[in-house]
Amino acid sequence: MSFFDEFIVRPILNLLMAIYxxxxxxxxxxxxFTILVRLLLWPLIKKQLHQAKAMRKMQPELAKIKKQYAKNPQMRNLAMMELYKKHNISAFGSIGVLIIQLPILIAMYRVVQIFVSSRADLGKYVYDFVKNLPVANNLVNNPDQFNQNFLGVIDLTQxxxxxxxxxxxxxxLAGVAAYLQYLTSKQLSPQSDSKRKLRDILAEAGGGKEADQSEVNAIMTRxxxxxxxxxxxxxxxYLPAALALYLATASAVGYLQNHIILKQDSLEMEAVANKKTASQKSIASAKTKKRAKQATEARITRIKAKG
Structure with a gap:
C-alpha cells in the first residue's frame, strides 16, 4: 500500500465506513462526511476568508505601489512586502484550504473507486476497530450487500x-454541483463597478495607454x-456520481460557512464602529463639560475682579 493510500485514503475510507x-x-x-470535514476546516476557512477580504481591500494600495515603482521592480517588491506586513497578510495564506482539499478530493476519488470496482479489497483498508461495527463487518465479508444508492433512488456508482x-x-446532480461552485466563487469574488471587457483594455494598451493591473485581475477573476x-x-x-454529490455538498456547506463568517465580521465591525462612536461622544461630552466649567470659572473670576 502506497504512502498516500495508507495515510490519506485509509483514514477517509474508514471515517466514511464508520458513518455508513x-x-x-x-x-x-x-x-x-463532507459536513464533518468542512467543520474541521472551519478555522482555516475563516482565516482564508479574512485573507481574501483583506487582499481585496488593499487592491487600491497595491495599484498605487505598482504605478509608483513601475520602473523599479526591487523597490516595488519591498513596498508590497511592507504592505502585506502592515495588513498582517500572508501572500499565500488564502490558498490553505485549497491545498488541503485537493488531496481530500483525490482520496475521495480513490475511495469511490474502491467501493465501485474493488469492494472485495475493503478488508485490507478497513481498520480492525471499524470492523467491529456490525454493518462494516458485514460489508467486508459480503461486499455485494453494499447500498450504493442515495435515498434508494440514485445509484452513486454510475x-x-x-x-x-x-x-x-x-x-x-453534476449541474447542481457546478452551479453551487459558481455561487461560492461569486460570493468571494472582488466587487468592481467596471463593466469593461479585457479586449477593450488590451486595445487601449496597444494604443500606448498603460493598463490598470487591478482591473485586468478583476476581469480575469470574473x-x-x-x-x-x-x-x-x-x-x-464522466465520474461516479458520488464525487458530484461530494462536490455539491462541499460547495453548499462552503457557501453557508462563508455567509456566516461574513455576517459575523459585519456585526463585529458594526460593534467596533458603535464603540468608537460612543467613545467619541463620551470624549466630546467630557470636553464640553470641561469648557463649560472653565467658562463658569472665568466668569466668577471676572465678577470677583470687578468687585
Whole structure:
C-alpha cells in the first residue's frame, strides 16, 4: 500500500465506513462526511476568508505601489512586502484550504473507486476497530450487500454520461454541483463597478495607454469564476456520481460557512464602529463639560475682579 493510500485514503475510507455503519446509505454518508470535514476546516476557512477580504481591500494600495515603482521592480517588491506586513497578510495564506482539499478530493476519488470496482479489497483498508461495527463487518465479508444508492433512488456508482447513455438525474446532480461552485466563487469574488471587457483594455494598451493591473485581475477573476464551474461540470459527468454529490455538498456547506463568517465580521465591525462612536461622544461630552466649567470659572473670576 502506497504512502498516500495508507495515510490519506485509509483514514477517509474508514471515517466514511464508520458513518455508513450508522447510516447505511452511501449518499447520506457522503453528505455527513463532507459536513464533518468542512467543520474541521472551519478555522482555516475563516482565516482564508479574512485573507481574501483583506487582499481585496488593499487592491487600491497595491495599484498605487505598482504605478509608483513601475520602473523599479526591487523597490516595488519591498513596498508590497511592507504592505502585506502592515495588513498582517500572508501572500499565500488564502490558498490553505485549497491545498488541503485537493488531496481530500483525490482520496475521495480513490475511495469511490474502491467501493465501485474493488469492494472485495475493503478488508485490507478497513481498520480492525471499524470492523467491529456490525454493518462494516458485514460489508467486508459480503461486499455485494453494499447500498450504493442515495435515498434508494440514485445509484452513486454510475456516471452521468457513459457508453450506455445519459442518466438525466446524475446530469442534474453534476449541474447542481457546478452551479453551487459558481455561487461560492461569486460570493468571494472582488466587487468592481467596471463593466469593461479585457479586449477593450488590451486595445487601449496597444494604443500606448498603460493598463490598470487591478482591473485586468478583476476581469480575469470574473472569467475564471464562470469557466471553472463549467470545467467541473464537464469532468464530473464522466465520474461516479458520488464525487458530484461530494462536490455539491462541499460547495453548499462552503457557501453557508462563508455567509456566516461574513455576517459575523459585519456585526463585529458594526460593534467596533458603535464603540468608537460612543467613545467619541463620551470624549466630546467630557470636553464640553470641561469648557463649560472653565467658562463658569472665568466668569466668577471676572465678577470677583470687578468687585
Amino acid at each position: 455503519s450508522l447510516i447505511p446509505d452511501f449518499g447520506i454518508s457522503i453528505i455527513v 456516471h452521468a454520461v457513459s457508453k450506455d447513455g445519459v442518466i438525466i438525474g446524475l446530469l442534474i 472569467k475564471m469564476m464562470k469557466f471553472m464551474p463549467l470545467m467541473m461540470f464537464m469532468v464530473t459527468i
